[in-house]
Amino acid sequence: MKPSINTTLPITHCCPACGLLCDDLVLNSTYPLSIKNACTKSISFFERAFTGKAATSSVAGKPTDLNSAIQAAANILNKANHPLFAGLGTEVQGMRAIMRLAEKTSATLDHMHSEGTVRNTLAMQNSGWQTTTLTEIKNRADVILAIGTDIVSSYPRFFEKLVLNTNTLFNRPKPEVIYLGLAEEAAKLPEIMSALNALMNAKNPLNKKPDTDLIGGVTIASLKLILAKLKAAQYGVVVWSASALKFPQAELTVQSITQLIAKLNETNRVAGLPLNSGDGDSSVNNTSTWLSGYPTRNRFVNGHPEYDAYHFSTKLQLMNCDALLWVSTFNAYLPPDCEAPTIVIGHPDMQFKKQPDVFIPVGIPGVDHIGTMFRMDSSVAMPLKKLHETELPSLSDVVNRIVSQIEAKLS
């Protein structure tokens, strides 16, 4: 795509490339790309956005105009009885439109990164949790325990912005960061977390075992030290990445993390920070919840919302659905293989191995059009700016036009 900027540069900008939604980026030029306060994720995101190929709509692999593609998509959804809307890489405005279409077509909704989201949701629905947000961490956290994540791979600027910052409201010392269960060690977290909870109870026999004994590869002495540091903290923060917990019933491990936090809070202040995975997962989950009453995974049956975190997964629904709508607007992620007719609406730079039945390239939120996005802590929603003029419609434009086609057919 030839960069055609008509915004006056430099422009202060909000970056949707990860869940931090840093809004202190300054875009100095788009070609060659020059961004102040950039990180690896933002650079690759904007580079692809400005230099990727400009695709046109296609039906059965043949280029066509937007109207025909919208008609073809409506035809597929009109024939479908239980379509699957997956991917859902979008922001609030796009999700609002998707929800309308899902209601009209009795669709099932699942986000591409929902494995982690669902683990957190299930833990929260089972026992609740105590959590905090980024600005609290930046100003208060003096001990950070990172479980199953190095944080920085998901959020490149986390430490720069929230840990190494010198300005804080309460003159906190530089926080100590403790890592637990990184990479393949994550598989041992169920055992490790159970031990930490057990060690919180003075009467538990585990307290009498030798400090040199290993639990999940960690010495009891180390586990006790972690607890001691959390108990001594003015404001301890426990960060976890549910998507890193790739074992069955991982929601129970999330729950044992939240249980530990709850126990510590009986006397101290310690709060959790569940990480998200990006591609609008927090935006989609929140929007779905206020519009239907349910987080994802959910579906509509004759306009009526239903919720089932297990059965409505993409993996299971790919076997049952009679149409697939794949949405990915931030990244050019490709749809999973599906035997049912497939509609793809998304990033203009998608390079298909197998052409979908309908492809409609749309603008990238925060580049080609404005948008609204939830940060990873879900407490802050940020406005995304438009950086340049483009021919590409937004996802919500396209989806609303599909809705109109379907309504016309119904009436």
Place this chain on the structure above:
Amino acid sequence: MITLLKNGRIYDPTSGKDGVVQDIYIKNGRIIAKPSASEKITQTYDLTGKVVMAGAIDMHSHIGGGKVNIARMMLPEYQETKKYTEPEAHVCTPSCSHPTINHATPSATDTGFRYIEMGYTAAFEPALMPVNARQTHLEMADTPMIDKGGYAMLGNDDYFLRMLTAKKDQKAINDYVAWILNATQSIGIKVVNPGGINAFKFNQRRLDLDENNSHYQVTPREILKSLSTAVHQLGIAKPLHVHCNNLGAAGNFQTTLDTMSASDGVPMHLTHIQFHSYGTEGDKRFSSAAAQISEALNKNKHITADVGQILFGQTVTASGDNMMQQLNAKHANPKKSVIMDIECDAGCGVVPFRYKDQNYVNALQWAIGLEIFLSVEDPWRIFLTTDHPNGAPFTSYPHLIRLLMDKTFRNEAFAKLNLDAQAMSNLTSLDREYSLYEIAIMTRAGAANLIGLNDRGHLGIGAGADITIYTDQTDREAMFAKPDYVFKDGELVVKDGKVVKVVWGATHTAKPAFDIAVEKDLKDYFDKYHTMQLDSFKINDDEISSDGRGSIIVHENKKASH
């Protein structure tokens, strides 16, 4: 196009009309004087024998924003809905779900539908967290049928507390408060557990009115004084909305009485006062202090209050008061809770509750709320709320109205309560029954006055034509549950309790002027301590109105008459 509502019995306290039979004419969404004979009446509704009131206004209801969405997310089991056949007239679009059993955490869409079906045409979110304002407005934008607005929460944000510690003058405070109202598109200011949410972050677990926040060395009393003065001097109609310290704690009535004096006579509104009217008498060290609270309310004319009635059944409590919710979490039913610290701005606590009539405390809470309703003499200064969803879902208002209007019904309900609780309440000695006129004051005229909605809550010439028409029934619950007609801005939107047309309502705001220099220090603060830019914090008008269905109404800065 002129619509004539003919021969209805008008209950319009603003103009003193108590059951007067009168015609109402509507044109372009407004009530007009009787038009000249040459003007054509397009449509006439014969309302002979019907009760006509302005659309009801819920001045305190948690309808949107972070904590409400957390409640929905945490409690999918309450969203269980009936299979149903879609009523023909129920126009469901866009993204509308459908008539359901009354649940505590309706979706945004259901919220609008359930309100309008009961004849409510406006509801105000009382705890809009400034940093979460965008989400709250997104949810309110997706709430159809009714007007809405939010009160911005201040008084626990580090920016404000730093100002108090630094002894900034009242003008500086006023500028900040006005800036917040503008930036968050709010209509009023709320303070929740003044200083306490912040103190909880420093591991304080309770904060009394004259107790210092350990870090800032300021007391809740100082916070209340500063904020109530700011709101008063800025001239926004709505007085400071106060959720007192010590919510839910036995013996907290003393804090509530003391709080009434904290503003030195400047108007304050004490919210869900039932939760703040508890004594420590009796074997169980939990008793009703409704008499003391009501007496103080009767005496202190600068104080208004809404009740926050509890009703029995399952609900969820969603509050900014994470300090007290952390304590309440041990009573959670089902056993789960979400407690959050948020952005050096505030916090939230979401705790599901099941109020049981055989539980001593719950039964007494029920009685305390009603005792207050019946003992406060001036219906212009007491408001009908359940603090939705904290005391009960707003859909239980018709039941609550019947409890107030029907002594026999009330006493029969009382007789079924936990016996120890019965022994501790004087409810059956209170003979008062609210009249239709008084209900119209509490739910219409008074609420509009309090918020400063000058063209709502009444049926005078020039008023917005938000009008609800009921069939007069002795069963007041049935009557108020299902109006015959509801007009929103002059359009018929509900017929026989069912929505016949979808409209979107407006967002009410107050935008007092402020010295733009306030942004200099704020920008420095945001750059140093926040994780977002000052500009991202502010909500533009376009974000609310650019989708073609939302709109913003800015209220003038002037005092309400009552």
